[in-house]
Amino acid sequence: MKRHLITTIAVATGSVLLAACGGGSPGAGGDPKGPVTIKVSVWNYATTPEFKALIDGFKAAEPSITVKPVDILAEDYARKLTAMLAGGDTTDVLTMKNVIDYSRYATRNQLMPLTGEAKAVDKTAVPALSTYDLDGKYFALPYRQDFWVLYYNKTLLKKAGVDEKTLTNLTWPQYAELAGKLTSGTGASKVHGTFLQTWRSVVQAVSAAQTGGDQLGGNYGFFKDQYALALGLQRSGAALPFATAFTQKITYKSVFSSGKAATLPMGTWYASTLLADKASGKSTVDWGMAPMPQIAGSSKVTTFGSPTAFAVNKKAKNAAAAKRFVTWASGPEGAKAIAKVGVVPALNDPAVRDIYFGLDGIPNDPIAKKALTPDDVKLEMPISDTSSDVDQILTETHQLIMTGEKDLDAGLAEMSSRVRSEVGR
């Protein structure tokens, strides 16, 4: 025991020196001959059905390659991945949960280039691909595309005598009015007309997408109308106050699935959760999807969202097999596999869309179809070196405005001045 310990310590001490020299060998990836096993980093495997769907589907297509998920807690996914990569981890396929982290790993040279594979992809069918373009190079291929829609509770709408069709072309003032109409009850039986998740994107990303404002620009006057709307909703009681949702960590899932809110602006990923909850009997909500409300005078449906992609680790043990998985998962076969579990694939293809709308439980009325075919999907947050620093400041100030600690004008002024003075020096 003791001997073993001393050896370990000696090895460990020696390796520090190695580490300090930045040692480490790149992954050797030969052609997959015979059975190989690749590891794929995923989050919340048990409750995120798309991963199992992809892994099972790939197994059927390529029986010689076994795929082993490396399960990581969703909340901590980015941090864990950063630590793993810093230590020289050899997990083959890395799921890129968001685009800002993708650009960080890619510019740090931690991902294997997939430019050749990306060139083979039909860009018109996969609009999200361009998001991963870093000076003409690609390091990941998108397989899933989320964007925001307005979920609504059909039962509550009927009770308030609201025709679902009015949700087809809502403007923001109409949405606020509707939320007021749908609010009822007091105390434990209180139902809010809408629920605004505490994320800053609920106000800021949608405002940027629809007004064309730049979230990295350092001038945030364009947020004003959207903030006035959100503050108005909580003041009138049509939405749960931000302070309560923030301190009590109340999430959209518990509110909407228990029928405590009649409408909810949220990403398309929530549909697969609702689907699964209904199948398991956890929720009985009868729900629909409408397009996001628009600013007055707009004839198009503009919303925002973010793609999810697979990348290959630069130090992958089985790079060739990993590339085959990534290509398969982001191609038509992978798209069909995830559409079957209620996830919107990055590949925009009529056959895939039919699978999605054919699912039992996915609303397939004209309103939902319009919601799911928006005219324009803007990227949730532009990619740049400064994205995460700006994101931090915008999040902090968002909390101050929404809790009423700063009034709207002062808050927006602080946002602008902090971004200008603290970022990019």
Add this chain to the structure above:
Amino acid sequence: MTAPRTVRASATWAALALLSAAVLVPFAWMLVSSVKLDDEVFTVPVQWIPKQFHWENYVDIWTTIPMLTYLKNSLLLSVVITVLQVLTGSFAAYGFAKVSFPGRDLLFYSYLATIAVPWQAYMVPQYILMEKAGLVDTHLSLILLQAFGAFGVFLMRQYYLTIPDELLDAARLDGLTEYGIWARIVLPLSRPAMASLALVTFVNTWNDYMGPFIYLTDNDLWTVQIGLRSFVGAYDAQYALMMTGSVLSVLPVVVIFLFGQRYFVQGIATSGMK
């Protein structure tokens, strides 16, 4: 001026009773939530008596997540780390407190200095080191990291300082070696301190989240804390079962506490110290 003894004693008692009840409120909430449905957990105002008791949560938890594996892993880590920490801590502390030799203080200050650096700061260098040694994703990595902590050395040293030197000098006169003094005199005398150190090490290891989170990736190696946290992910929130798991995870620590209490509060033989 002073109230009669009995009045004062019962006032103290009442204050303690009130305080301990207040202190237990969050635990009571855990207990109550553990027999609720998921949507009933977060209600404003708090529902202190569940409408219906869902005892099946205590059955479901074992099959919903590999609770038994998690408990076994946590127990293994906590026991091994506690034993090692108490041993290395008290052994080294004797050197620091009772043997004087050149270089001693320098070594001690290096221990002390590292206590002041937050783990978040050297997490990455440490991780790289472990990765190079091939120990990431093994229990051994966590055992090595936590068994040689500075805390134990510091705590035991402070305690040993209160043991009079005369006692040890007498033993030296009797021909005992330094090791003999440590084993036969100091160790038995320091039972309360060892019990406290064991208890706090056990609890800290048991409740540690960041360590297992950074070092353990394989699901079969997960501890109770990561197992439970993985429950409340972005895509699911089974809060009631999470609380059921939390209650179960607290139980072993309560048992250890009740069992260990005897040692650190029963009193030591003070006669030997005069």
Add this chain to the structure above:
Amino acid sequence: MRRFPGPRRTTLAGWTFILPGFLGFAALTLVPVMATFGLAFLDWDSYSTPEWVGLANFERLAANPTFWTALGNTVFYAAGHVPLTLVASLGLAVLLNRRIRGVQYFRTALFFPYITSLVAVAIVWNLLFDPDLGPVNQLLRALGAGDPPGWTSSTTWAMPAIIIASVWRDMGYYMVLYLAGLQTIPPELYEAAEVDGAGAWQRFRHITVPSLRTMTFFILIMLTVSSFKVFDLVQVMTEGGPGRSTLVLSQLIFREGITEGRFGYSSAIAVVLFAVVLVLTMVQFGFSRRDER
């Protein structure tokens, strides 16, 4: 001071006592910590070639208002948490170091907050502190407070709320250490004092406090250090918000290091934190030395 065995023998014995533990500690903690100090002068993101940048990281830090906010918040937290926890844990230990009915229950109950899962702790305290419906503010209103604090939703009151929760959580832990310390005081001392007619307060001041000096010193250091390193509780209760009102240094280190991968910059913050704690610890050491004389 008399030394019975020859100096060479004690030196050998001393090293053999210390080395086994020290080697493990040096390899696994001391080396990474020293690496952190080196990193503070580098620009390094774990993958790029480390580049020597001298004091650039520190200059950037000094110009960053978020750093100063975090430093201020950390000092605020420590200033509340250290004295309150020290007094509470000492008081409880003294009260519970005697034979009263139900002492076992009280000790266990008071230690409970420390072992209850942090997730539950955060949830319950946030419920208790809810500005409108929370029991804390209901009580304050009943006592006549017209406009009770907004607690964790207010930039002014979020940190006091965290301090209250942290004292609640930690006092049982330090009580256990104090209980071990109280065991070293021979009961005869108290008996003698009582015969001399000393009251409870006098016995506490003249026997208990001086006898607990080494333990108090230890607890004071641990409390100071852990206050400056506070992370978990803030993370689960407010995540540093609202705004930056409860952002503490170790969160900033974690964010810059692990989340953003700026290891050089985050190490620089760690070095500053270390320096602050070091100065405070040395002051405490100084006082303890003076007391010993």
